[in-house]
Amino acid sequence: MNTAEDTALIEREHNVIYQTYRRLPIVIDRAEGCRIYDTEGNSYLDMLSGIAVNALGHSHPRIIEAITVQAQKYLHVSNFFYQEPQVRLAELLCKQTGFAKVTFSNSGAEAWEAAMKLARKYGNACGKTGNIITFRGAFHGRTYGALSTMDKPLYKDGMGPFLPNTLVLDYNDSGALREAVDETTCAVGLExxxxxxxxxxxxxxFAQTLRELHERFGFALIADEVQAGTGRTGDFFGFEQSGVQPDIVTMAKGIGGGLPLGCLLANERFSTLWEKGQHGTTYGGNALACAAGIVVMEELQSGVMENARSTGEYLRSSLERIVADFPGDATEVRGRGLMLGLVLQGDATPLRDLLLAKRVISNVTATNVLRIIPPLILTRGEADEFIAALRGALTELTA
Ligand SMILES: Cc1ncc(COP(=O)(O)O)c(C=O)c1O
Known part of the structure; x- marks a missing residue:
């Protein structure tokens, strides 16, 4: 139920904002930790975390303190100047990951654009002017470069033409990848x-094929870690357990802890390709966003990433018990750490709505998957609360 003020706000929103988002019928008042509060004072358990953004939960005291201190110094001065928060965050990122260089962006799509540009710069210099190969089911953002490397018709319909020399293959199809790759392949990019x-x-x-082809043909290998990165899987990057080492990685979402921040990381081989002026953005590495990013990195290293791993394992076993107990509805648990999916027999939207009625915020992807991407500070108690709500919702669904 919305208050009269909520209803008026929703009407005003309809009047002036493009209706491109499927919003939940909630008007937010405030948020803290793993909880979101609406304007009526209702508390929701947040298992979405702003679409995998709020790694440290909402209103983390250290983030508030860091951005307050930074705001009192300066907000934005542009990349004409040297700035401590940018340098510090880049140092933390390089130290954590072993990559050589960082360039900052404001979003995941921009980081992906940067990766495509860097791969092309590399390819053009060594005769790899062929395809940038990506995979079905991926999401890289809403810019033209990103859309050109995605197959999602809804996101593209009526808005072509898109970039040439891009090829989207079936995910995990090693045969198709072997057939598509040759000496001219510019890049292979994937989540x-x-x-x-x-x-x-x-x-x-597939990981083995990727590793072998990467070694043999020397294309740029790009990992999109915008969603899976920043400790979400219990490792810093989602690719870490694959045995594959990418050349270029894109990050966003979690790294900003709620502020708009993204970045590209690249290895030594890709670290000297851009000359001055060849890449940049006005806000890239904004001091406020970097101040938050530093706190995210420090907190990840002092227990939060470990929590994503252990609470993730705990949540995963509870979800596996749910699959066993509701075989007619749920078929499989996917993912690692606090990036989990409960695969359902049919559309997951009714389940998401039943959860919302129980004051739990979750999300649906790929139609039949309930996506579970809470803040990385989720406690076991909160995980139990979610599982109890999920059991209740599934029981209602099957009744
Ligand atoms: C894997 C991945 N890459 C890129 C993006 C695009 O990020 P942004 O929305 O910040 O542009 C997203 C966003 O959901 C994503 O999940």
Whole structure:
């Protein structure tokens, strides 16, 4: 139920904002930890975390303190100047990941654009002017470069033409990849765990093929870690358990802890390709966003990433028991850490709505997958609360 003010706000929103988002019927008042509060004071358990953004939960005191201190110094001065928060965050990222260089963006799509540009710069210099190869089910963003590397008709319909020399193959299809790759291939880019694609992971066999082809043909290998990165899977990157080492990685979402921040990381081989002026953005590495990013990195290293792993394992076993107890509805649990998916027999939307009625916020991807991407600070108690609500909702669904 919305208040009269809520209803008026929703009407005003309809009047002036493009209706491109499927919003839940909730007007937010405030949020803290793993809880979101609506304007009527109702509390919701947040198992979505702003679409895998709020790694440290909402209103983390250290993030508030860091951005307050930074705001009192300066907000934005542009990349004409040297700025401590940018340098510090880049150092933390390089130290954590072993990559050589960082460039900052404001979003995941922009980081993906940067990756495509860097791969092309590399390819043009060494005769790899052929395809940038990507995979069905992936989501890389809403810019033209990103859309050109995705197959989702809804996101593209009526808005072509898209970039040439891009090829989208079936995910985990080693045969198709072997056939498509040659000496001219510019890049292969993928999410090692697809977020929007139903929390599907690369198979061990596909990872092996990728590693072999990468070594043989020397294309740029790009990992999109916008959703799976920043500790979400219990490892810093989602690709870490695949045995594949990408050249370029894109990050966003979690790294900003709620502020708009993205970045590209690249290895030594890709670290000197851009000359001054060849890449950049006005806000890239904004001081406020970087101040938050530093706190995210520090907290991940002091227990939050470990919590994503252990609470994730705990949640996964509870979800597996649910699959066993509701075989007519749920078929499989996917993912790792706190990037999990409960695969249902049919559309997951009714289940999401029943959960919402029980004041639990979750999300649907790939139609039949309930996506579970809570803040990485989720406690076991909160995981139990979610599981109890899920059991209740599934019982109602089957009644
Ligand atoms: C894997 C992945 N890449 C890229 C993006 C695009 O990020 P943004 O929405 O910040 O542009 C997303 C967003 O959901 C994503 O999940």
């Amino acid at each position: 090692f765990i697809q977020g929007e694609g139903g929390i599907s992971s690369v198979s061990a066999e």
